[in-house]
Amino acid sequence: MDTGTLIALGVIFLPWILLIVARVKRKKLQRQLDKANERVEESLSRLAKFEEKYAPITNIERHAKELLDEAEEDAQSTRHEAERILSEATATLKESKEQAQSLKTEASNEAKRITNFAEEQAKEIAGSALEAKAKADSYEKAIIAMRNTIEGYRDEYIIPNHSILDDLAEEFSHKEAGEELKSARKRVREMVKDGRAGSCDYAEVNRRTYAIHFAVDAFNGKVDSALSKVKHDNFGKIKQEIIDAFALVNHNGAPFRNARINQEYLDARLTELKWTVATFELRKIEKEEQAAIKAQIREEEKAIREMEKAKKEAEKEERMLQKALEKARSELNQATEEQKVEYEAQLAELEAKLKDAEDRGQRAISMAQQTRRGHVYVISNIGSFGEEVFKIGMTRRLEPMDRVKELGDASVPFAFDVHAIIYSDDAPSLEKALHKRFELASVNKINPRKEFFRTTISAIKQTVEEHGINDVHWTLKAEATEYKESLAIQKDIDKAAEPHPERVKENSISMPSA
Incomplete structure (x- = not known):
């Protein structure tokens, strides 16, 4: 075949060939698609089984997420509510503080108004006489203050510090007094801060503020200086010093439109003085009590050492007497009739000494074991303290006279006289009862632990007998x-x-005439 024929045949059969090829390819693709579909179905089946198997877990996770979302919402709501409540509480607190401050200011203003009204009424009734009297009183107080400043504070201002404690309970401690002192100082600071410490008649605010500030500073400087000098015996003098500072500052402030310290502030600082003195005195008393306890412990330790020594000496003496008795009995058995009388007397004497040594040793052991046993002594020293002054004390020494001799050492010029040595199974209680009975007769009113009382020996004897000790x-x-x-x-x-006399006469004759 020629070329043309071939080309013609190719043109005719080419579409069929392409169609066949396309069909082959489509079948191949269909097979691949079918396989893919099978895999998808298989995957979907496995996924369905997986979801069925793990559905509870998925539900729990979903439920947990829902709960978490709800909790977050609740927390957000609670937070908003808390912020709202806090805001309201803050506003309420602020409002309460403002109301309290307003009430305090109103009360202070009302007090001033009432005071001013009373003064105006008094002036209307008494006229210029009241004003003249007020000025006279002010001048008199200023004069007294100046005199005290120049001459010093004499004994007329003495008030015992201990009198501050009279209104306090017996168990009131210096720590409680310290808390009261803190409270008093806080009140003083608040009065200064609130402008209630002083007053002035200036109309212009700055001048009034400056004048009051100047007066309060001057007064506080004097008061703080006085309070720093608190001692055990100067309460009355410091009190008068503060009152004098009040008088002088008010007197000197008169030219500055009557710049002055308010009476209320003076009272507050006097209250501060009271608690300062109370704290000082209670601390001093507690220190003295601790010192007394330590001294008592030392005395008891010394007493125990003496008892131990007495016990050992008694035991030693017992051993010596036992040997002497054995020797005397041995010699008695070998003695003649004439010597027996002498040995029997010696034997009786040794037995009496042995019994006395045994008793002393037993007493030492007993007193060492029972710590409240002891002796209360009543002694006096006329040459040192005068008539009808007695010391009532207690000792646990086995020989109480040793304690009396110690008291009469170089600290006093003469030895003590002993009026009674009273043995007691509870010596501390007996001593305390006697001290309580004669408390008002104590010589030292500030420190009754000195144990000296101005009374009669018959009164002490009667009190002891009232306790059943005869x-x-x-x-x-x-x-x-x-x-x-x-x-x-x-x-x-x-x-x-x-x-x-004769020498005086001779001297007077021999003296030349003037």
Whole structure:
């Protein structure tokens, strides 16, 4: 075939060939699609099984997410509510503070108004006489203050610090007094801050503020200086010093449109003084109590050492007497009839000494074991303290006279006279009861722990007997031997120092005439 024929045949059969090829390719693609569909169906089936298997977990996660969303919403709502409540509370608190401040200011203003009204009424009734009297009182107080500043504060201003404690409960401590002092100082600061410490008649605000500030500063400087000098015996003087500062500051402030310290502020600072003194005194009392406790402990330790020593000495003496008794009994058995009388007397004496040593040792052991046993002593020292002044004390020493001798050492010029040594199973309680009974008769009103009382020996004896203690030997009259002998010697010295009458006569004759 020629070329043309071939081309013609190709043109005729080419579409059929292309159609066949396309069909073959479509079948191949269909098979691939069917396989893909099968895989998809299989995947969908597995996915369905997976969802069915893990559906509860999915539901829980969904539920948890829902709960979390709800919790966040609730928290947001609660937070908003809390912020609203806090805002309202803050506003309420602010309003309450403003109301309280307003009430305080109104009360202060009302008090001033009432005071001013009363003064105006008094002026209307009394006229110029009231004003003249007020000025006279002011001048008089200023004069007294100036005199005290120049001459000093004399004994007429003495008020015992201890009197501050009279209205307080017995168990009131210096810590509680310290809290009261803090409260008093806080009130003083608030009065200054609120402008209630001073007053002035200036109409212009700046001048009035400056004048009041100047007066208050001057007054506080004087008061603070006075309070820093608080001691155990100057309450009355410091109180007067503060009152004088009030008078002087008000007197000096008169030219500045009557710049002055208010009476209320003076009272507040006097209250501060009261609690300062109370804190000082209570702290001092507690220190003294601690010192007394330590001294008592030392005394008891010394007493115990003495008891131990007495016990050992008694035991040693017992051993020596036992040996002596054994020896005496041995010699008695070998003695003749004439020697037996002598040995029996010696034996009886040794047995009595042995019993006495045993008793002393037993007493030492007993007193060491029972710490409240002891002796209350009643002693006096006329030469040192005068008539009818007695010291009532207590000791746990086995020999109470050792304690009495210690008290009569170099600290006093003469030895003490003993009126009674009273043994008691509860010596501290007996001593306390006697001190309570004669409290008003205490010589030292500030520190009654000195244990000296101005009373009679018969009154002390009667009080002891009222406690059921009768088997006590009392010496009602003090011998005061050293004191009386010293008086006699001094009398002889004074008599020897007097000029002889005849010598005086001779001297007067021999003197030349003027």
